[in-house]
Amino acid sequence: MKRVITYGTFDLLHYGHINLLRRAKSLGDYLIVALSTDRFNTEEKHKICYFTYEQRKQLLEAIRYVDLVIPEDNWEQKITDVQEYKVNTFVIGDDWEGKFDFLKEYCNVVYLPRTPEISTTQIKEELKENHGDKH
Numbered sequence: 460m461k462r463v464i465t466y467g468t469f470d471l472l473h474y475g476h477i478n479l480l481r482r483a484k485s486l487g488d489y490l491i492v493a494l495s496t497d498r499f500n501t502e503e504k505h506k507i508c509y510f511t512y513e514q515r516k517q518l519l520e521a522i523r524y525v526d527l528v529i530p531e532d533n534w535e536q537k538i539t540d541v542q543e544y545k546v547n548t549f550v551i552g553d554d555w556e557g558k559f560d561f562l563k564e565y566c567n568v569v570y571l572p573r574t575p576e577i578s579t580t581q582i583k584e585e586l587k588e589n590h591g592d593k594h
């Protein structure tokens with residue numbers, strides 16, 4: 460069984476995330492998503508999430524490509540995760556190109572092109588701009 464892992468916040472889940480998860484799963488048979496915890500997001504990634512960890516976990520677990528969701532609570536856990544879960548391939552969007560090459564000692568490292576024109580930040584900004592415009 461070829462095991463793949465990826466990491467992220469996945470807040471306001473959108474088709475860019477789904478494209479990443481679909482391609483990540485296509486690289487193996489079992490996909491683990493290490494989901495950034497609320498603490499990790501606020502204290503270290505400086506991201507304010509709309510959905511809580513539990514809500515984001517529930518959303519990810521409903522996706523056919525995702526086999527397991529585990530917490531990502533710090534920047535340093537990747538090597539132990541790869542070893543503990545016997546991961547063959549680490550995958551992440553190419554906005555992180557090169558940042559996780561240290562994992563090449565333990566598994567394959569794949570940076571996938573991001574889906575253009577969609578991001579959680581953009582969704583929030585457009586909602587703010589359009590607030591009050593009744594459709």
Ligand code: C2G
Pocket residue numbers: 466467468469470475476478479495504531534550551552553554555572573574575576577578
């Ligand atoms: N993504 C994508 N296309 C987009 C938006 C996101 O391919 N339009 C990918 C990102 O590259 C990432 C994944 O979807 O691989 C999750 O995105 P984020 O939640 O923004 O992840 P990030 O905050 O970058 O967390 O330790 C690693 C970090 O936890 C990664």
